[in-house]
Amino acid sequence: MDLDRVRSEIEHMRVQVGKQRREILQLQRAGIATASAELLLGRMLAKIEGLCAERDRLRKEQGGPTKGRVLGGRSW
DSSP, X not given: OOHHHXXXXXXXXXXXXXXXXXXXXXXXXXXXXXXXXXXXXXXHHHHHHHHHHHHHHHHHHHOOSOTTOSTTSOOO
């Protein structure tokens, strides 16, 4: 996977997590059991953590501007 693809997948998953959390709150207000929804939420969060680790690994491999440089210019 390339870096942009991983970033977009992370963003998509974060939106889905927000929707899942709102759905869980609605179910709780209605008095419906939310155990399976909470398990799904946990799996989604674990996937996001894995994607973030992948993103960090790709970013490190790719390299980039050195730390402390302002827009690739002087480092003061």
